[in-house]
Amino acid sequence: MEQRVRQKNIILAFFIACLLLLIGRLVFLQLINKEYKITASNNVLRYEIIYPSRGLIYDRNGHLLAENRAAYDILITPRELKSFDTTDFCSIFNLSKERLQHLLAEVDKRRQLIGYQSVTFLRQVSNKQYAHFLEKSYKFPGFSVQTRSVRNYPSHICGNLLGYIVEADRAFLDENPEYRAGDYIGKTGLEESYEAWLKGEKGYSIFLRDVHNRIKSPYEEGSYDKASVPGKDLVTTIDLSLQLFGEELMKNKVGSVIALDPTNGEILTLITSPGLPTQYLTHFGAYYSQIISNPLKPLFNRSLMSAYPPGSVFKLVNGLIALQEGVIVPETRFSCYMGYHVGSLTVGCHAHPSPANLEQSVMMSCNAYYCNVLRNILDNPVYENIAQSMDKWQDYVKSFGFGTRLGIDIPGELTGSIPGSDLYNKLYGKRGWRSLTVISLSIGQGEIGTTPLQLANLAAIMANRGHYYTPHLIKNLPENALFKPRIQQHQTLVDPEHFAPMVEGMYQAVNAPAGSGATARLAAIPGVELCGKTGTAQNPHGEDHSVFICFAPKEDPKIAVAVYIEKGGFGASQAAPVASLLVEKYLTGEVHPSRTWLYERTLEQDLVSRHLE
């Protein structure tokens, strides 16, 4: 017999050493490390989330714009599913057999992923269906109901302003770890901007559970539960009746309307047409394909997101710059021979008395006058070369809020574009351009893009004679640095005294007697001193865009408005009536009997068909 004592001892020592290794590890896990004890208690407790109701949104006069109502989602827990009466189920929820089979098949595909959890099977069933289901729910093991609050809109206003609510997607969840899958978030409009203010705080109830998510009992009789905190309400600067009136006027038209209070930058009306109907907002996902396929792009908020050439309303800016630069005085006259002619170049104009002074040039919107104005600005001998004067011009224009974001408190605002010497250097070469090359800028055409919001802001600047406040939609938000928009007063680079002749011109454009050549007489309101400027922006894709900006009253203005109607034709014919009716409604509360025809004409106008050709 071979006796191998050494081998035996080594084997035994090896066994013991390995078992000691295990014991050592157990000493660490069970005696030293405390982390696992904490994890164990987290594991067993199940936090059932209680969703808060979202903050309400009011207009400036306390009318509700958005409220909440209860909605019921039907949940399914695949592991608890047993065979059930499908006919009965279909009749409760008004489903077709095929649809039910399809939904069940979808759930079955994800079965492995879902595990023991519950997922939404039917979204937002009606109250009646919910009540019906509750009665018979014992017949459908594996199905349950989850109550949620969803938005309801008592007044049907432009949905782009409010924004919609959707389930948070993966990208959003990755960036915002405080949100969980299944949470709803505001998208676009006020709902997105003020998400943090509106959302409230989720609460929870704690239950003991097993890993299959089966709840065993409430933990410590609910003493550690946390109630949800409802979202805070939001008071906006919107005037609901004015907003609804404006939307009525914009029906059948494509474009935008912005009205604001020039004294503080509060936006009274913000319309993009066609907009998102509010009933789409609650079921945004369901309507998505329908919204996207609409050729008029209702999701696109034209008032902030589209940069158009401003047309003749931009003459105001050029005139003011020229006054500030001292290249003209209010008495300066230029002749107009049905346009501006230099060599082969012609900028056409309409028939009007000539020569005109500055005030008359605004009133009659003389193109030739502003060609001269711009040339005087750009060929000013004070500057070494045109690049310098061009950049100076650009600085002036930007001080009016053009070419920059104004900072409105809903997402998506465009900067627009204002050209400088670098752009033209790029286009024509360093010495390849002169004042005549860029002459169309004088009448608001060419390489220039402005948003309707910026035009409304221009109206406010005219009303204030030289300054503006950050346009905003939120009123009286309690001190909270996180969400409060920075509302500041901005001074333009043009001194207030230069505004008088331009404002007078705007006043005359609306209120001068017939035969004077005034462009916007249609906008005149009895008893209201309206100042306005028309614009007709050339559109290479069809009919010209119709533009009008105005403010009223002339002294101590209360409202400034910009209207931009795509393919509307002359500024005077479409945009001016909409803007003036809106001002009238705001200042007098009604439409004057002598203007009822204009109101009715505006309602009847159908300009949408032009876009669908």
Next chain:
Amino acid sequence: MRRGREYTFVKNLDWWTIAAYLVLVFVGWLSVFSAVYDPEHSRIFDTTQRYGMQLIWILGSWLLAFIVLLIPARTYLLYSNLIYFLGILLLISVLFLGVERSGSRSWIMLGPVQFQPAEMAKVFVSVGLAGVMSRPHFHIQSSRGLLQAAFLILLPAVLIVLEKEAGLAIVMSAFIIVLYREGLSGWVPFMGIVAVVLFLLSILWEPIHTLWLCLGISFFIGFLESREKRSALIILASFAGVYFLIPLLLRFFSVDLFSHMARYQWFLALTAVLSVILLIIAFRKKLTFLKILIPVFIACVLFVFSVDYLFNKVLKPHQQARIETLLGIDDDIYGSGYNVYQSKVAIGSGGFSGKGFLQGTQTKYNFVPEQSTDFIFCSIGEEWGFLGTLFVLSLYAFLLIRIVQISERQRHPFGRIYGYGVAACIFFHIFINIGMTIGIAPVIGITLPFISYGGSSLWTFTLLLFILLKLDATNH
């Protein structure tokens, strides 16, 4: 006189081992009961519940033990080849007749019950190996003998891999302990363990830690094999000293060396320089210690880096993930690392004295998957705490020592070799199973002997143990 013989037989049975066996089986049943306990089904004999079934398996195993004790001991020696052959036949037939169960094709239906022959392989390999190795002219040191033994072990291992029960195939590697006892050079199991450990560590650890371990291993080997113990210590100490001293000095002179160099590169550079110097010294002064240390170290480093390279550069991410999952070293506690993480939480939360019988929240609420089979140790750890786990491990230690002692006192080599086979299998199952529940061994899905739920495992280990007890009882 017959009565006397029977009396002697009963007296000769090793009752200490049987006692340990019975206690372990009882602990096992309690743990299974606790793991699947549900107040709605509280009857012990409820066969719809696992503890009810386990009771049947336990009673069955006792019947099996009794039958084994009735079979004459010499049967196993006489028919060892036949037993082995039938076992192999069974494994092959499973490949064709087996039913699939959670991914592996290793179960056969015996009437209402399912049975896993791969578990049984431990029995017939132990018997077959003991039969061959106990022949008078068998020498494990001869290449012929080694090949024979290796074939006997590897054939069933390959068949079990084909049944997709990789874990049970790996168990076969435990038989190397038997070969070592019978005269195989200790280097073979030692290097095997070193290779496995280095393989795992080069995937798990930073290179620098693995390198230090390599140095430690080489030093250990060199130290064992040399007579100049003092010079060995001096060399290791001076290496460590230089390794730490030079960066300190450089920092003192504000020379920034390590912004261009990872720590392990510095380690390797230093080692390379020192190795050359030491090799020259070794050959001039004939220091055997160094002649061993340096090649072993280089071999270790090459091994580690080739595994690292293979794993990180050659394998695609999904292949890496599969290996990590197989080894249970995935950190993703919500993905494949879930089992081990939850298991550690369960055991760790048990603390010193545990939460009490049936009070375990982790296991009771089914956080740990497979908790009545592979992860049964969680239930013990959580409910009985460190006292419980220490008790179970002590019982196992007692049992293993007892089996080794029994093996050593066998007069016939067959009994001794078979006994070591039993000890090796039980040891391997214990170490890997408990190791995987506490996160120090790969999760290869093998059971905890005598405790895990399931008939195949319990019957196999009962069979293993009682054949040995029968051999022992007739030894005198």
